[in-house]
Amino acid sequence: MAKDFIYLDYAASTPVDPRVTERMQECRDSGFANPSSNHVAGRLSRANIARAAEQLAALLNVDPATLIWTSGATESDNLGIAGAARFRSHRGKHLVTLLTEHKAVTDVFRMLEKQGFEVTWLKPADDGRLDPAMLAAALRKDTQLASIMYVNNETGVMQDIEAIGSICREHDVLFHVDAAQAVGKIAIDLQALPVDLLSLTAHKFYGPKGIGALYIADRPGCHVEPILFGGGQQQRIRPGTLPADLIAGLGLAAEIAQSRIDADLDHLNALRRRLWAGIKDIEGVLVNGDIESGFPGILNVSVVDVEGESLLLELEPICVATGSACNSKSQEPSYVLRALGRSDLLAQSAIRFSMGRPTTEHEVELAARRYREAVARLRDLATAAAT
């Protein structure tokens, strides 16, 4: 397929792997029946879903029965957070989360606040990381749930999920993780990690859009109340006819990801090093987050004395993001970068480069060159403009 752009926005979405497309088409052709039906066609559809559950379960090292299919990470976050908070509300109504979470998380907490829950909003350090001791200090006797994301969608900052989860376990607090940017990209072993609820979506790891999952640990006190009603599917936790073709696509995408996670990470590390090497000596350029400990598929940079929207247009046809894709029409500076202590102007100049499997070294070199040229041109346009 001929492209007239360079796509460096893999944190927003990834292309569907051709093998996944083929697998979904197979399901559409022969496994289209309602998986709740008891005839032979329905059983075939159910078998496709069961196979996908095993594939995803293998990626996460969990029992397939702990996975609930959803429409994507937003729904998983809603179900995991609101569902768990309501399920445990008779024990207490205090919840904890991070200021730099995705809107799919923060907006659920805002909604719960209006419904009588009390939320403690933790502020990360300037490198974006949460000090687990800060979380420990925020927990109370009535705390029921903490939600901390694995990989930040804007900065690539990775949190210490093991340490945070251990603190939650010690205090009998459920721990939800928005892992939309992590699943299929870094190794996640949920037998080893103290995580109770985990949200994911297929389109971040070369699967289709419109399908995701929520992992719910099989342990006492860990359960969610449904947020949708209308059928008996998935133990009534998430009713609705299951899209067997999308689920099969997610399953195969998970299997492919598992087979090449280390190779993908090596590839992304090399690309990020090359990209950063190409722009790091621009005067006034700053990394948002921590380049050493962050997810290597994301490089978020700000630059002084350059207007962000003009920078984005000048970078065309390089496809990058200024904030999260969900928020990209907003004129507001990124709340994530503001929470990291960036000024409005620096936050507004931020560009998120996110690389993926198909990205080539040639593409990141072109992007680096284009970025340098764009910064130089816009600074020249503004030089000596009013003080």
Add this chain to the structure above:
Amino acid sequence: MSDDPYSPLVRKHFANTEHAGDLAGAIAINIDEQGVRLRLSATVKNGRIQSLRFRAWGCPHVIAACEWFCCHYEGEPGESLSGFRASDIMRNLSVPVEKTGRILVLEDAVRSLGQRLGGGSAP
């Protein structure tokens, strides 16, 4: 694309800023408001605007608006600047309404420049 936030004219003027720069011995106006920094420079000969230049720190609509202004007012009588309206640029460049404030900054700068030109010609 139908949902392109930039009209073809905005793209054209943003990409081709032939009037970016300064003019020696010109009358200049500096303004810094609403997240926009502008400098307009003009030279006048026989009551007509001989040359216009701009410097701008702002969004693509602001930069394109500055270039559009310079393209359209070079060669015009100095007093024509008093008739400059932000709404003309908003309409011609299809600037979204939420950016009205930024284009009004340009209008302020143009009017100030007009007053300066009316008060005396460039040396």
